[in-house]
Amino acid sequence: MPTAHEEFADLRQVMALCGELSSLATADCDLQRIVAVVGERAGVWAAVVDDSLSVLARSAKAPDGDGTRPLGEVLESDPETVAELVAAAARMHRALSLPAAGAAAVSLVVAPILVGDDSVAYLVTAGHDADETGEDARIMVTEHAAMVCAVVLARRRVVAIAAGRARRELFDGLVLVGDRTEADVEAWARHLGIDPGSRHRVLVVAPHAATGPPAPAAVDAVEHMVASRCPDATVVNRGTEVVALVPGDDDTGLARQLIALARVCHDAVTGRFPDVRVRAGLGDAHTGAARISTAYGEARRAVDVSRVLPGFSEVTSFAELGVHRLLAQVRDPAELGGFARDVLGDLIDHDRANGTDYCATLTAYFQQNGSPQRAAALLHTHPNTVAYRIHRAEKIARLDLGSYADRLAAQVALEIVNGLGDNACATS
Structure with missing residues (x-):
């Protein structure tokens, strides 16, 4: 004591x-x-x-x-x-x-x-x-x-908040403000530590909750993962998304690396925050500070398309979008689903009721440029089976695939069905 x-x-x-x-x-x-x-x-x-x-x-x-x-x-x-x-x-x-x-x-x-x-x-x-x-x-x-x-x-x-806010304002000025000279754009790029003449890609990783904005911790976690794995990148936390401007001349290799990084971010964040979903988009490769806004717009468009068309992967490259860049401009998915039902509604209902896969066969047939042989190889079946299914699909959907208009309508409708997912064209 x-x-x-x-x-x-x-x-x-x-x-x-x-x-x-x-x-x-x-x-x-x-x-x-x-x-x-x-x-x-x-x-x-x-x-x-x-x-x-x-x-x-x-x-x-x-x-x-x-x-x-x-x-x-x-x-x-x-x-x-x-x-x-x-x-x-x-x-x-x-x-x-x-x-x-x-x-x-x-x-x-x-x-x-x-x-x-x-x-x-x-x-x-x-x-x-x-x-x-x-x-x-x-x-x-x-x-x-x-x-x-x-x-x-x-x-x-x-200090970090002040630095992050300054970096965000510089980046927003670089990509969102128009009517500026090339010299002004290059000056803003230098303020961000970006070589104005470099070749680059933009990766956007956007966590989002089912209702309301994502938890700031989820966005911060993405920022940390991207910054630690891409030390040469300019990484900006914009509050609802993380943007990485990544320099590099190896277009294909860099694209693969960034897609893999986006998937790592997706898996890590969704595992830690069960109520948060993550969408990521990768823009094409561009050279010069004046093209940074284009690269960001492409990456952002890829994110938006994957949200409007949930059949897409959570990690999407702008180069993979194709016609979906236009389809995603229709902001109401019901409009897209309505068009798909008008064209393929009977065929979709037949597949669901009978367990057939005529829509999948049509998709493979179009992807292989109308070749039953190549479609059969893709589907692991016989070319005669493909030809029979195509004929049956035409009859059920009341389409003539020899007609340019019917063929185009069927292809667009299939892109919508595959993009919107299984329930997109359900009977109302």
Whole structure:
């Protein structure tokens, strides 16, 4: 049992440490410096972790004479318990402690690092507390250090927001403002760090929720993934979408890489945010700053087409759109579905009622330029079977594929059916 004198001495040490930490808030320090001071002065392990318990900064070594394990081992030994403590601290917006269980164990203290109302990270300390007074002192120190961490992170956030807003305004001016000279466009490109003469593609990744705008965290996650995987790209977070202007002369190889990156973003975001969907569009390759707006418009059009025509993949290249670039201008999908029903309604109903695949056969037949042999190879059937199905489809749909008008109408209707998906042409 500590004496009153000992308790007073301990309190003075705590106040001195809190004062030292407060002085760091006014200095240009980082999280590593803060946890180092906490670890050295308080005689504990200290670390800043995120929601997934990934360590953002940690104290360098164990306090002298302390037999505790490194905090990384503590976090890994029972991550579920630590995660529950972190979640509770975030929910209650205050520091919480987990007493030691056994002589070899350590007690944990977790304090949320609050920027506004958001718990952006957590300060965790681990060590042996001699008594209840020592535990209370460590809670006080951990909570105060977390507040200092919040000042540092808030300062970073302000700088990042300001830089992001400036970059967004420059990009919007580059691609959305017309009636400017080529020299003006090149000057804006240089402000964004873009070589005005470079060849480039634009990738747009647009998370969206079923109702309302997507969570900012989903857009931020996309921005981080794109920026980390495309270090040479100019990446702009526009609030509802992330735009990447990627330089490169290998048109085909770069396109494949960016399509693969968009799919990685799609899978990662939809896995983390179940209510968010992701659409991505890739523009064609263009050279020169004056063509950046064209490249962005193409990528944006690809995203819009995949939304209007959900039969498309979530990741779409402008080069793949074909006639769908025009079909997507009809903003009401019901209008498109109505046209498809007028042309192929009887055939669609027959396929659904009888389990036939005449629409699929027609699609393959048109894709192979009217060749039953090539369509048969695509469908893994006999050319005579294809010829029979085409003849039956003409009869059921009351079409004459030898007529230019009927043939064109059937091809457009099939593109609509395949683009809108299975329920697009359902009977109303």
